[in-house]
Amino acid sequence: MRDLQQPGRSAVRAMDGLVATSHPLSSLAAIDMLRSGGNAMDAAVCAAAVQAVVEPQSTGIGGDCFVLFAPSGNDKVIGFNGSGRSPASATLDWYLDNGFAEIPDLGAHAVTVPGAIDAWCRLLEDHGRKGIDAALAPAIRYAEEGYVILDRVAFDWDDAVPRLRSDPTAARIFLKSGEPLRPGDVHRQPELAATMRTIAAKGRAGFYEGEVADDLVRRLKELGGHHTLGDFGATTGDYVEPVKTHYRGLDIHQMPPNNQGLTALLMLNILSGFELSKLDPNGADRLHLEIEAGRLAYHDRDAFVGDPALVHVPVAELLAPAYAARLATSIQADRAMTHLPRVRLPGSDTVYISVVDRDRNAVSFINSTYESFGSGVVGPKSGVVLQNRGRSFRLVRDHPNAIAPGKRPMHTIMPGMATANGRAIMPFGVMGGSYQPVGHVHVLSNLLDFGMDPQEAIDAPRVYHNDGKVAVERSVPSATVEGLRRLGHDVMPAVEPLGGGQLVWIDWENGTLTGASDPRKDGCAIGY
Incomplete structure (x- = not known):
């Protein structure tokens, strides 16, 4: 037992369900999901979606996720790889021929196709009790109506100002008169709310096809990226x-x-x-x-x-x-x-979520856009912050983590x-x-x-x-x-x-x- 006369806090103890996340709104949304009849997977996806709004420096629907799941608390642990791949035309030769010594941390070349939404939809279909519409509902409300910037979020946000200034859409959405938001400020993301509504209605197709995918691919191509609608449509996670x-x-x-x-x-x-x-x-x-x-x-x-x-x-x-x-x-x-x-x-910015429900379904869930605000590239219409996970690739021949078409990079989360x-x-x-x-x-x-x-x-x-x-x-x-x-x-x-x-x-x-x-x-x- 901790020394009660020293600074700190006690562990939280319960019987029916428990959630631990890095943001109180995320933890609360997950508990509400459990108490309304959802299970641990529903709660984890719901929590990740809220954090995609309220911790935009750390995570988002333009990122990736990995999940370990123990159904009914047994030891037959299921893994799900929700990490995205490089574009089909992203060859090592192209980068070497064009003078790249490494993948830059900003811009289109750092962007692998996001795997998170495909993973969320698949995991809910296979292991959840509720659908993607229910899981996204709290996140949509915070994106539309606003949320308060917390202290650690503001600490990270302040550090990312040069990154945000590098992209006009990022600067418009995430800076206030060119400056970072401070603790206590209220922030809204109406474009992201609309995107999440589309996903809630259409599932994974709402992200990888149609208006959202068009917006993201168009912006990536403007910045010199290799990405195509085919790359987005082909995205799929793996057990x-x-x-x-x-x-x-x-x-x-x-x-x-x-x-x-x-x-x-x-x-x-x-x-x-x-x-x-x-x-x-x-x-x-x-x-x-x-x-x-x-x-x-x-x-x-x-x-x-x-x-x-x-x-x-x-x-x-x-x-x-x-x-x-x-x-x-x-x-x-x-x-x-x-x-x-x-x-x-x-380093990177990430959110990690731990959930156990009444039936002892146990979920270990991590979601990230890698470095703070990912690649700095934001969809002008969709409000989606795109990850920079391609930054992890090596531009070295015969290295196991060398970039190649349709390849997943070495992942830290x-x-x-x-x-x-x-x-x-x-x-x-x-x-x-x-x-x-x-x-x-x-x-x-x-x-x-x-x-x-x-x-x-x-x-x-x-x-x-x-x-x-x-x-x-x-x-x-x-x-x-x-x-x-x-x-x-x-x-x-x-x-x-x-x-x-x-x-x-x-x-x-x-x-x-x-x-x-x-x-x-x-x-x-x-x-x-």
Whole structure:
């Protein structure tokens, strides 16, 4: 139990249903959906749709999603890959011949065809009780009638001003006299509301065909993109088999490639060989081991992960216990490794949603437009912010993540699910671009190695190794910072909070649910 005399908040506990998201309007809409007869999938899509309006810097219907689903709380976890693909004419040769050294983060070339709406419609048809019209209703109301800008949303919005100014439609919709909105301002998105009404009436065809698709393709072509109406019409998500490993009594499930989820599993495999529970959870020794395991796992992520439909990804080999044990021998307890090349890991803005309903259907759901306000390209008539997930592609021949026609890029957004003894135990996730594997591992270790309750596990201080430096949050003890420096780490203050997470823990014996939501965001867990 937390120290009630210290700042913080208690975990949320309930019996019939529990939702945890990064925005209170999203959590409330999902709870309303559950209480009106919807199930966990209905609630998750409803929550994602609200956040597509009220957190436009982080997510939207012009983005992608991934989902892990445990029907009735069993351990036969279903994965759904709702990530989009590059245009059919986007060849590596074209980019190299036209002088590109990398995919730019702004503009049409960063845009892969959005997969979110196809995924939402498919998941509701297959696993929901209500339709896309009911799921979109709260989001449409907020887009039409307005919503209040919250503090973390405004923090991110302020940082994205140059991006928004680069596109006239983005500037018109998301800036006020050329300046960002502030906490307490009311914002409306009538064009997006109209688009969502079209989708509510027509389903996926309302996005991938007709006026909305025409608007988006026309704008992308004006900016030099390869996108066609055929690319939009051909978009379809896929059911996939999750990948998993075992850690401290739980099976941990992640999305397979093209997702980076196996990065977290490789980290867990490496760390399973160390007795973390004997260390100070916020001490330098524990965080050093996490940092080093992450450096090894990210090195392999960047070397091997791509779209398995087009390249071979050696998943079984990467997740073999013997391989992790071999990697672990590179880690020295008394000093940082020096043999690994520096890897720059871009951040992103994302929303993660965790839902469990009365029937113990458990949904782990993540949706994103990647970097803040995605590509900066907004449909002039539709109001849709298009993602910049194509930014993840490499322009390197024979690299597994090299751009190619109709290819999915390596994806950072990753839902997690824990199971044990034939049952789902916890849908969980931590947002934050490439930080996410570290975030997943840190929260899991807080729970399983150090016995923290769900809210404590999410609240705990975080560090992150990126591009040769270790970013530390202000809550990291000063003695720990100095300890990391003595171990050879180049430590710097984190310029923004590291990630943001949610989870719901299922206690089958007592018939209860315990939820937590990250104070680094604006959201909350709500149960009933």
